[in-house]
Amino acid sequence: MLRIGIVGGGVSGLAAAVALRSVGHAPEVFERAPQIQEVGSGLTLWANATRVLRELGALDDCLERSHRIDDFHLQHASGRMLMRIPIEAFATHAVAMHRADLQAALVRRLPAGMVMTQQQCLGIREDASGVYLQLAAGERGPFDVVLGADGVRSCIRSYVRGADEPLSYRGYTIWRGVAQVDARQPVQSAISETWGLGHRFGILPLGGGRVCWYATANARQPKTTRLEDRQATILALVDGWHDPVQSLVAATPSEAILEHATYDRVVRAGWSRGAVALVGDAAHPLTPNLGQGACLALEDAVVLGRLLIGVQGREAVHGALRRFEQMRLPRVRAMARRCRWLGALGQWEDPRANFLRLQAVKVIPGALFTRTSRAIQSFAADQVAPFRPL
Ligand SMILES: Cc1cc2nc3c(=O)[nH]c(=O)nc-3n(C[C@H](O)[C@H](O)[C@H](O)COP(=O)(O)OP(=O)(O)OC[C@H]3O[C@@H](n4cnc5c(N)ncnc54)[C@H](O)[C@@H]3O)c2cc1C
Secondary structure (H helix, E strand, C coil), X not given: CCEEEEECCCHHHHXXXXXHHHCCXXXXXXXXCCCCCCCCCEEEECHHHHHHHHHCXXXXXXXXCEEECCEEEEEECCCCXXXXXXXXXXXXCCEEEEHXXXXXXXXXXXXXXCEECCCCEEEEEEECCEEEEEECCEXXXXXXXXXXXXXXXXXXXXXXXXXXXXXXXXXXXXXXXXXXXXXXXXXXXXXXXEECCCCEEEEEEEECCEEEEXXXXXXXXXXXXXXXXXXXXXXXXXXXXXXXXXXXXXXXXXXXXXXXXXXXXXXXXXXXXXXXXXXXXXXXXXXXXXXXXXXXXXXXXXXXXXXXXXXXXXXXXXXXXXXXXXXXXHHHHHHHHHHHHXXXXXXXXXXXXXXXXXXXXXXXXXXXXXXXXXXXXXXXXXXXXXXXXX
């Protein structure tokens, strides 16, 4: 049995803990926040992610708090339908759900005490006896393995990679909110994205009358909007857009709107150093254009769990962590490129470029999207198959 310290209690840290415990190891999660985050917004979890949730024994719990996705609609700001893409049925379906519900479902798969909050990790050291975490409250260890699941600004990443290239700013801001609408009123069941010039607006029904939305705007430099001004800023951007764009923003208090400057990294090799490895956004932060960041974090968890089945001893651990990177790198790198490209296309603001974009959408066969989506969603079942949760 390996003692595994996991820094970060987001989707990747929690999923890794469930996966590693399921294969007989002893993980402990150290999260800096006072509680497992209630903050966040909606997420799309595609079939590759729901398949992993099933393997982790958390799918039924998630299905009770999510909305099944059957269609994706691409629309013009006027409301005109540009493309209607049916979401292919896999063994498990794609859903949209609140991040807090997903994290809570994962926590419920773990025994009390395995996830510790208010545990900020400040540093790390490794010697012959194992790896030690330097937490604000004191040192913990030795661990046989440490995972950096501490997100896009990972401190474990600095230990693993040393001086690293900075995050790349991709030129636009994303706001997200969750509007509570009358649960008795019909809500659109498809997820959708609407294109304007340099702006996009996305809608994800989450079930129970909750509707997640996002809006984007180009900005040469990362900038912040005052909390109290966010709603008015977005309402001005989507003035005149089709229903229910305006009403969703109007139903979300300004203080509840999240704002992110969009960053990613070019995905490079080098995710582990000795017995310390990176997972999720710490290893491979993507722009959110395919809604795949958390899905990939879930995949990471089961692949790592499977690779560490029965592993004992330093050399074997190091080898398994290197193998993890080899298995994940090509898929994650391709996804990051695609996300970046889609984001750039979605943010075009030149009217002539926009005209070309709209013409292209008319002639691109839906089958192309279906094929791409299949490659993304039909995640290597063979990598997961032998994995059985406790
Ligand atoms: C606008 C937007 C929309 C998105 N939409 C989707 C979507 O629809 N579908 C999808 O699959 N993905 C989506 N994503 C991506 C997804 O949110 C991330 O990929 C996912 O949350 C990564 O999980 P993580 O656990 O690796 O990192 P995080 O969620 O960032 O979790 C890291 C955790 O580590 C903790 N931590 C950090 N530093 C320390 C420290 N020093 N000590 C202790 N704890 C620490 C943090 O508090 C946090 O809880 C979206 C992202 C954005 C920005």
